[in-house]
Amino acid sequence: MAAAASASSSMVATAVLAPRFPTAARTTRCSALPPLLPRVSTASFSSSVKLVPESKRFSLLQTKASEETSVDAGELFTELKEKWDKVENKSTVLLYGGGAIVAVWLSSILVGAVNSVPLLPKMMELIGLGYTGWFIYRYLLFKSSRKELATDIEALKSKIAGIE
Secondary structure (H helix, E strand, O other): OHHHHHHHHHHHHHHHHOOOOOHHHOOOOOOOOOOOOOOOOOHHHHHHHOOOOHHHHHHHHHHHHHHHOOOOHHHHHHHHHHHHHHOOOHHHHHHHHHHHHHHHHHHHHHHHHHHHOOOHHHHHHHHHHHHHHHHHHHHHOOHHHHHHHHHHHHHHHHHHHOOO
16 A cells, blocks of 8 residues: 555656656747747638638738838938038037937946836836826816926927027
8 A cells, every 4th residue: 555655656746747848849048938838729820811812912911011111221321411411510419429329328227227226116116106197287187287388398499499
């Protein structure tokens, strides 16, 4: 009786520890996500795809692709070159562009550092939600406050553009 119990428990242990998939089909992956299970049946997908003849399917794809791509790369580059030639202070533009890239890089480092502190991301999220609620209440709920916001934005635009 004891031998039968030990044999059955060892069979259970090997059944639990046995891999679900054959080891020949496994591949080593460097991913944090678990591997996807294989599809059981694709009959419903293949039957719906087979309803449209193959030649018509490809002609529909070609038609849609040709309609969506209306911008020519050569035209785009010539327009950009013309705009770049019109710029008087090229060094200033390059300086501002480089500064913007450095600012985005530094902000991503800062966000990564803030995100690694345990409770700080949730607290920042609450602060952001609170500020969003205040902004909606202050500027978006009432018509007069929306007009005030529009005039503030126009004043800021004119100030940035140097019109004022």
